[in-house]
Amino acid sequence: ETGVTQTPRHLVMGMTNKKSLKCEQHLGHNAMYWYKQSAKKPLELMFVYSLEERVENNSVPSRFSPECPNSSHLFLHLHTLQPEDSALYLCASSQDGGSDTQYFGPGTRLTVL
Amino acid sequence: GNSVTQMEGPVTLSEEAFLTINCTYTATGYPSLFWYVQYPGEGLQLLLKATKADDKGSNKGFEATYRKETTSFHLEKGSVQVSDSAVYFCALSDKSGYSTLTFGKGTMLLVSP
Numbered sequence: 276e277t278g279v280t281q282t283p284r285h286l287v288m289g290m291t292n293k294k295s296l297k298c299e300q301h302l303g304h305n306a307m308y309w310y311k312q313s314a315k316k317p318l319e320l321m322f323v324y325s326l327e328e329r330v331e332n333n334s335v336p337s338r339f340s341p342e343c344p345n346s347s348h349l350f351l352h353l354h355t356l357q358p359e360d361s362a363l364y365l366c367a368s369s370q371d372g373g374s375d376t377q378y379f380g381p382g383t384r385l386t387v388l
Numbered sequence: 389g390n391s392v393t394q395m396e397g398p399v400t401l402s403e404e405a406f407l408t409i410n411c412t413y414t415a416t417g418y419p420s421l422f423w424y425v426q427y428p429g430e431g432l433q434l435l436l437k438a439t440k441a442d443d444k445g446s447n448k449g450f451e452a453t454y455r456k457e458t459t460s461f462h463l464e465k466g467s468v469q470v471s472d473s474a475v476y477f478c479a480l481s482d483k484s485g486y487s488t489l490t491f492g493k494g495t496m497l498l499v500s501p
Binding site: 279281315316317318320323331365367375376377378379380381382 | 392420422424429430431432433434437439477481488489490491492493494
């Protein structure tokens with residue numbers, strides 16, 4: 276499945292760094308999502324975009340800043356992260372905001388030192 | 389609120405054994421139900437889905453039936469292979485407003501030759 280791609284696949288950063296995660300979907304979908312997957316915890320929905328408008332933000336700290344410049348691209352800008360932010364960050368897309376089938380990318384494994 | 393409960397893992401089986409991974413849910417209305425699979429080092433892949441009561445989702449030899457009376461969506465496979473070793477996630481979408489998935493914690497399956 277190469278419909279949703281994410282770069283980089285692995286990222287190590289210090290707490291004072293600024294970095295960005297990129298997601299691109301090639302499925303013609305109109306909705307995109309960021310999830311956080313931590314060890315031994317259910318996947319946590321972070322952000323939802325539909326037609327490039329943010330429609331949901333699940334109380335995510337401001338050190339995570341999403342950007343959706345068009346319906347094919349989604350970014351997650353990171354700054355001043357904490358070690359507990361180390362996790363696998365997954366991007367997903369769906370046909371539209373009301374479509375219940377989501378397709379996931381391979382994820383970015385983030386380690387914060 | 390919505391919730392999904394999966395059996396604790398890991399589930400350890402020999403090749404060609406029968407697999408059952410239990411999943412029960414709590415939701416308002418009539419959600420859609422999903423099984424996703426995550427192979428080591430990869431993102432989530434949609435395995436199968438069912439959108440209404442008594443529907444059976446199937447793919448790659450895996451099956452799950454939407455049981456409204458028992459609020460369950462158990463995953464089964466008649467004969468597992470080593471290549472089925474992965475983490476399996478049960479999820480629901482309540483189809484209200486924008487699509488959001490509620491995931492279980494995941495069940496690791498280990499299949500030995």
